[in-house]
Amino acid sequence: MQTSSNAARLSARVDLDDLNNAQKYSPVRAYGNAKLELVLFTRELHDRHHEQGLSSVAFHPGGVSSNFARTSRSPVGTLFRTPVPRLFFQSPQKAAGHLLRFVTPAPGDSLISGAYYENGKPRTIKTPPIGPELWEATTALLDLDTKG
Template sequence: MDSKTIVITGASDGVGAEAARQLHHHGHRVVVVGRSPHKTNAIGDELGVDRHVADFSRLADVRRVASDLQNAHPTIDVLANNAGGIFGDPTKTEDGFDVTFQVNHLAPFLLTHLLLDTLTASTASVIQTSSAGARLFGKVVLDDLEHDRDFTPQRAYGTAKLDNILFTQELHRRFHGQGISAAAFHPGTVASSFASNSGNFVQRMYGSRIARRLMTTPQKAAGQLVWLAEGRPGTDWLSGAYYEKRKPAKRTHPQTRDENISRQLWDRSEQMLSLPPNLGKTTNA
């Protein structure tokens, strides 16, 4: 297997950290990005790999880490947008966006955009860690993307994970013809520190000893990210698809079948981030 340069966000703990360990063990050049300086440096030191600290609730951090990654790594074979989480009451970031929407969608959307030249030149794979919560709780409302009118932590999280899938589909449509492949996946219900700051029933569930016994381990959940990162698009997996248990998901949110929704979400996200409009050309690849 050829060695790849693989950037993993949200790599200081849980699925991201375990994926970094497995991919490093397989001989890849892993780059870890995380919010916690202590945890990010700990996994970087453990593996002896490049590490970058960035808090995705601050878009300035996203822009800084994108610049640092471009300077340090002229080739990026895989970008794994794994950072995310469910939070509590509606909270606006210093950038003016709901924290759930920004951390789970806007920040990885911005990071991917800022790295597009490098990713295109590298014929890279871009992987989104999504969730089955997209189907259960999510709904994209184009004039209320942050659910200001009907906010609940579960609804905000489910919609952000649906955003991940729609972004994956639109990234494929716009850039697959230029060499980029994209996939999203559900890692399963993972016994990790996920939801530890949500302050709601999800936090209580993830903290329950009984419930955690029924959850998958971070090591097992990371296997699907590793499979996508090491796999060959078009041979091992299909670009633009959403995966559960290493297979295209049988049940998906109805909005994932509406190309107009994914196109408008992309355009609205560009506007929110003051990015150049109409970036990339839709292809039929």
């Protein structure tokens, strides 16, 4: 299971030749790219290993009132230093409840492996068809053997 964010569809532009975002870095873009990449990895994990019994999901828990980005100098950090998160976002405890749904599904709760969930429902994100390429580029960047 991956915790993603709606930033995956709002601010992401994955560049396989610049996975570290070294050429066009911005904190918001790097965050969005990481969240989109988690969605792509979730799908790729499903495609590669679901037949062996592994299930995977990515989900956006919703806005959470936490210390997220409070030290960032980006516009997002500015927002998170205001009262807005405390007034409009859910508590970390409530967000954790969303997470538990995927860890310990209720009887009859059917989850779709490889899917991205937002507000408890599968949601389609238009993504480039680069799952296999992203997987290979990442394992190469990490110097991992993907044969096993």
